Amino acid sequence: MxxxxxxxxxxxxxxxxxxxxxxxxxxxxxxxxxxxxxxxxxxxxxxxxxxxxxxxxxxxxxxxxxxxxxxxxxxxxxxxxxxxxxxxxxxxxxxxxxxxxxxxxxxxxxxxxxxxxxxxxxxxxxxxxxxxxxxxxxxxxxxxxxxxxxxxxxxxxxxxxxxxxxxxTGGRVSHGVVVDFVKKLRDNPNLLEILGNGKQRKSxxxxxxxxxxxxxxxxxxxxxxxxxxxGNTDWITVDEIAKIVIDEMRLSPRIIYKDLTAEGRGWPGDVRIMLLDISKISKEIGWSPKMGSREVIRQAVRDLLYGYRSVY
Known part of the structure; x- marks a missing residue:
């Protein structure tokens, strides 16, 4: 149980x-x-x-x-x-x-x-x-x-x-950068505001x-x-995520940056660079991700735009 x-x-x-x-x-x-x-x-x-x-x-x-x-x-x-x-x-x-x-x-x-x-x-x-x-x-x-x-x-x-x-991310995700970008572009297809400097790089x-x-x-x-x-074996910048979202939505918005911390963070407490070492879980139990970060982001955008169909 x-x-x-x-x-x-x-x-x-x-x-x-x-x-x-x-x-x-x-x-x-x-x-x-x-x-x-x-x-x-x-x-x-x-x-x-x-x-x-x-x-x-x-x-x-x-x-x-x-x-x-x-x-x-x-x-x-x-x-x-x-x-x-x-x-x-x-x-x-x-x-x-x-x-x-x-x-x-x-x-x-x-x-x-x-x-x-x-x-x-x-x-x-x-x-x-x-x-x-x-x-x-x-x-x-x-x-x-x-x-x-x-x-x-x-x-x-x-x-x-x-x-x-x-x-x-992916599936029925309700928060995070992908959801934020899709929502912003649905509200205004001509403008995308990015929190931070866009160089934050995460997995x-x-x-x-x-x-x-x-x-x-x-x-x-x-x-x-x-x-x-x-986690994953690779990472992706916020700018690259924005590019994927824009591409999937077939838009050409103007991009502006809103650096709330003067350090390139999206907000106070935002970790700018994150990539986990997953060698322990890979070696000890044989798990590894099936999709890299870029593929994950693209699939997450499609899940939001076209609906997610559970595989279970």
């Missing part, structure tokens, strides 16, 4: 689709704050995981589930503004989820962390062993969450994995590749606690 926190959100919804396609029993726990996707084959429990009545709540759940913890506020930008809200939805929720995991004797917990825990590092590609120096509250809170997961794993024997994700992974990585980690990793990067 599976529990997916944040299962009505972007990544969670795709994960739930995959699990139910394999005729697995799935319980979604979500308060519908950042996603409203529902798969009718999964049991849905409306619950705000920030609440303190976890003890009473867990009494209603079956024992020994596998838990995918995806519930969080997904917006890096607003973490620098709505600090307390992000803290509660990331750190407090993760503490409650791990307490839930302890009380239901969870078989395994897979936590969706982020590449933002590294901050801006000189080690590119960045391995799991690199120092963790986040430059956003989002990254800081993900790092705190990792420590909560690790603590519970080691103290209570709950096998757990922190998966540090690159930028995930992108298609949602289906992420789900495959999750499944392989769940099956093959059996340490009490471990950490894995999940």
């Amino acid at each position: 599976y529990i997916v926190t944040g299962g009505a959100g972007y990544i969670g919804g795709h994960l739930v689709d995959y699990l139910v396609s394999k005729n697995l029993e799935v319980i979604v726990i979500d308060d519908l704050s950042y996603g409203r996707y529902r798969n009718e084959k999964a049991k849905f429990i409306m619950f705000d995981l920030r609440q303190g009545n976890i003890v009473e709540f867990t009494e209603k759940l079956e024992k020994n589930p596998i838990i995918y913890h995806l519930a969080a506020n997904p917006d890096v930008r607003t973490s620098m503004i709505n600090v307390e809200e992000h803290f509660e939805r990331d750190v407090k929720v993760t503490l409650n989820v791990m307490e839930l995991a302890r009380r239901v004797d969870a078989e395994k917990v897979i936590f969706a962390s982020s590449s933002t825990v590294y901050g801006e590092t000189n080690k590119i590609p960045t391995p799991e062993s690199e120092d963790l120096k986040p430059i956003s509250n989002y990254g800081l809170f993900k790092l705190l969450c990792e420590n909560v997961v690790k603590y519970y794993a080691e103290q209570y024997g709950i096998k757990s994995i922190s998966a540090r994700l690159a930028n995930i 992108y992974l298609y949602i289906n590749d992420l789900i495959e990585a999750f499944m392989m980690l769940e099956e093959k990793v059996n340490k009490i606690y471990d950490v894995f990067n999940i």
Whole structure:
């Protein structure tokens, strides 16, 4: 049996689709704050995981589930503004989820962390062993969450994995640079505003590749606690992303840049360069992405423009 926190959100919804396609029993726990996707084959429990009545709540759940913890506020930008809200939805929720995991004797917990825990590092590609120096509250809170997961794993024997994700896109993606560009060009086909200097360079992974990585980690990793990067082997600049979006939409807009930080960042806390070293997950469990970053971006644009058809 599976529990997916944040299962009505972007990544969670795709994960739930995959699990139910394999005729697995799935319980979604979500308060519908950042996603409203529902798969009718999964049991849905409306619950705000920030609440303190976890003890009473867990009494209603079956024992020994596998838990995918995806519930969080997904917006890096607003973490620098709505600090307390992000803290509660990331750190407090993760503490409650791990307490839930302890009380239901969870078989395994897979936590969706982020590449933002590294901050801006000189080690590119960045391995799991690199120092963790986040430059956003989002990254800081993900790092705190990792420590909560690790603590519970080691103290209570709950096998757990922190998966540090690159930028995930495609399918029903609801936020991020591709969504932002498509929306802007639909509103005004003659002008595209780019946040930052356009030189930010990051790695992108298609949602289906992420789900495959999750499944392989769940099956093959059996340490009490471990950490894995999940990303791509290449990267792409924001300017290149804009070019792909413009090409797919068959437009010729004027491009302007809005540098909010005078450092080339799109916003305070924006990591300008990110490429994860994925050699650990490739060597230990045999996973690798099927699409490179440019192909991922082009497919994500097409998913938005023409509709996404689930492969599950």
